Amino acid sequence: MQIIAQIFIALVAAEHLAILYIEMFAWETTGKKVFKTLPPELFKPTRSLAANQGLYNGFLAAGLLWSLFIPDPAWQQRIALFFLGCVIVAGIYGALSASKKIFFIQALPALLGFLLVYLSR
Numbered sequence: 001m002q003i004i005a006q007i008f009i010a011l012v013a014a015e016h017l018a019i020l021y022i023e024m025f026a027w028e029t030t031g032k033k034v035f036k037t038l039p040p041e042l043f044k045p046t047r048s049l050a051a052n053q054g055l056y057n058g059f060l061a062a063g064l065l066w067s068l069f070i071p072d073p074a075w076q077q078r079i080a081l082f083f084l085g086c087v088i089v090a091g092i093y094g095a096l097s098a099s100k101k102i103f104f105i106q107a108l109p110a111l112l113g114f115l116l117v118y119l120s121r
Helices: 002-025 030-034 047-067 071-099 101-119
Strands: none
Touching: 002 030, 002 047, 002 071, 002 101, 047 071, 071 101
């Protein structure tokens, strides 16, 4: 169960690294393909806002990846649960404020990872 939990942690981290890339470095190209609800003329003026969001996604990914390398099992679990919890909250907020799809893309994988980490104690 612990290996499956770590795979979920890595997948959620990879997803947030991909979001970081899109929001920080490919906002006006790939971002237009991913965030279709935003009118095309808004991508250029919102570039710095998106980059800021991308940076926060990078911090979430960094915390999740860090948790995979903590040698103490109790601390590894605590750090993973904290960062997965942050992703869950952000995903729920995004689903309520922007698009319900965000729940399934971000919050649900993190929620499954959270449960797996919690149950693997």
